[in-house]
Amino acid sequence: MSGLHRNILRIDASMRRQKSVSRMLADEMVVALGARNSSVNVINRDLAAGIGIVNAAWIEAERTSEENRTSDQRALLTQSDALVAELQAADDIVIATPIYNFSVPAALKAWIDLICRDKITFVYENNSSRGLLSNKRATVIVTSGGTLADRDIDFTTSYIQHILGFIGVNDVTMVDVTGLSNNRSKVIDDARQEINAVSTRQLANGRSLSVAE
Numbered sequence: 497m498s499g500l501h502r503n504i505l506r507i508d509a510s511m512r513r514q515k516s517v518s519r520m521l522a523d524e525m526v527v528a529l530g531a532r533n534s535s536v537n538v539i540n541r542d543l544a545a546g547i548g549i550v551n552a553a554w555i556e557a558e559r560t561s562e563e564n565r566t567s568d569q570r571a572l573l574t575q576s577d578a579l580v581a582e583l584q585a586a587d588d589i590v591i592a593t594p595i596y597n598f599s600v601p602a603a604l605k606a607w608i609d610l611i612c613r614d615k616i617t618f619v620y621e622n623n624s625s626r627g628l629l630s631n632k633r634a635t636v637i638v639t640s641g642g643t644l645a646d647r648d649i650d651f652t653t654s655y656i657q658h659i660l661g662f663i664g665v666n667d668v669t670m671v672d673v674t675g676l677s678n679n680r681s682k683v684i685d686d687a688r689q690e691i692n693a694v695s696t697r698q699l700a701n702g703r704s705l706s707v708a709e
Contacts, residue, residue, distance in 0.1 A: 627664025
């Protein structure tokens with residue numbers, strides 16, 4: 497973070513652009529983090545717009561040293577390089593995702609595959625991994641109709657938290673917006689209270705800007 501300038505990376509994983517609760521709450525989250533302040537830059541990565549997937553050619557390109565890559569291999573890594581650069585530049589990361597079939601949407605899994613880069617976002621040392629993205633915090637908004645967070649059938653929340661820790665992002669807040677089918681208005685109200693609490697804590701820590709600043 498340089499001076500008062502801050503970067504927020506917002507990642508939307510819902511395939512619905514209309515009537516999406518995760519997108520609605522992500523809107524509110526980035527505002528709470530100071531998105532309307534002129535010193536705050538918001539980078540939007542909408543996975544519904546399309547994202548590549550890892551294939552054999554990509555793996556070969558990624559495992560080839562930079563100086564030995566062909567122009568075609570560099571082209572294959574272009575999107576991954578851009579996604580990684582967004583993460584590296586971010587001070588705050590907001591991930592808004594629904595749960596699809598008990599886990600993350602395919603597009604979010606593709607994003608994860610493209611940003612987990614050996615010696616760039618993580619490294620293995622002495623038979624253990626170390627994340628290379630430090631001094632960042634993440635807020636993860638997880639929505640679902642019937643799957644409840646932290647239950648045996650939830651394969652989303654712990655996975656995302658593990659991946660973030662794997663790349664070095666250890667300051668993670670999960671906003672639970674699950675069980676919408678049972679009590680939609682209460683679940684959303686509780687999530688909004690959590691969003692307010694998160695931004696308040698961050699302001700108290702001197703690491704965020706209020707909307708009014």
